[in-house]
Amino acid sequence: MKSTTLTHKGKRKVNQDVILTRNINPDTYLYLVADGMGGYDNGEVAAQIATESILTFLSNVDEITKETIQKAINKANLAIRQYQEQHHSKMGTTLGAIVLSKGVAKCFWVGDIKILHYSDSKLQFESKSHNLTNELSNNEPLNENFKSSKYSHIVTRSIQGDIKKSMISYQEFITKEKDELIICSDGVHSIIDSQTLLFLMNDNKAPKSFIDTLNHRLQNEAIDNASLIYITEFR
Secondary structure (H helix, E strand, O other), rough: OOEEEEEEOOOOOOOOOEEEEEEEEEEEEEEEEEEOOOOOOOOHHHHHHHHHHHHHHHHHOOOOOOOHHHHHHHHHHHHHHHHHHHHOOOOOEEEEEEEOOOEEEEEEEEOOOOEEEEEOOEEEEEOOOOEHHHHHHHHOOOHHHHHHHHHHOOEEOOOOOHHHHHOOOEEEOOOOOOOOOEEEHHHHOOOOHHHHHHHHHHHOOOHHOOOOHHHHHHHHHHHOEEEEEEEEEEO
């Protein structure tokens, strides 16, 4: 297993994103991107609290399942709520992660972190963000003007102390040796979509070349914090 990461603060004063790549036991890896919510106080603190809480919980369970992952998110909610009460501060984070073990990828997300699975040079899976546009489109078709509006940036789920607003979405699949996985914050996928990422991967066969190309684009174009984990070389 090999992973490469990048992160930019964009045009923000502070980078509120947190990236984690960790081997949590001999055959299990945790890859995670947390995006502190910029409209709240201490977004970077919330992202760090959630990341550390989830890492600790998942490192100490007998089996990682959808249910234990939700429990880890609930623990992170509790930790953030306790911090809020102690410091009188409103804070929150969105989050997306992949647990990889024995050829199985267990993906989960809360908010608008994207998880992408590429296999045989094709996009096989793209997570659906928890935002107002997608939530409303579940009930009725939306016109193109609405889809491209500011509503796509309004998240409907996050980790900010309320368990009811932090239910995960979950996807599980088998990985093959030459598959590629990406976890990225909205600062990346709002300017480089999943098909463009595929084109860049195909055009830059070496991971370093691909990341260098992304870095160049983000340095010039990123407005929000932008973070990404690129995972390759499955065995």
